[in-house]
Amino acid sequence: MNALELLMAGLLLASGLCLWRAWLGPTAADRAVSVDLLGILMVGFCAVLTVQTGKDLYMVVGLAWALVAFVGSLALAKHLEGRRFDD
């Protein structure tokens, strides 16, 4: 287990804590928060993968993941607020 795999294990632990909050979160807003944080954590995971493999591809994946997580969080927030998506 080299040093970067240690970083990945730590990020997986953080993602597990996020999933734990999504599992037991009492309201839907808690689950929206944890899903939002999971998206940002995965961008960091893509950064670690970039250093591990030295490939350009993972940074592009992280960029696209940040965009999709942002749009998903906004859609969840609109849904929680009880408005339509084009409002």
Added chain:
Amino acid sequence: MIDFAEPRDLAAYVLMALGLAFDLVGCIGLVRLPDVYNRLQAGTKCVTLGTFLLLLGVVVRFGLGAMGWKALLCVWFVAMTSPTAAHAIARAAHRSGVPLAPGSVLDRYREDGDARDGAEQDDAVHQGSMP
């Protein structure tokens, strides 16, 4: 891969380890804090800074080439989108009636929001009463 004999790789690894520490602290706060709003503020700020540091580790490791500029673009994008998403979720939680933690003493947003909702209702009544 990381080669600890090179100072650039060592600096990148220190940055990434700091980022991982911030991520872990944010996620522990997400699990431990009592309230949606507390969880948002712990989680969003710590995890955003942790992701910054992880991406800056990529910039330090590879220099400002193709990967470094993409990592900087990622930093800019996360800096723009993460507070916006957190603000939208907090507003949605407040408007959908999620209660504050029992020890909370002040809810400024409810005071302002009630005033503004009242103004909107007055507008609606006013428009409804127009011939």
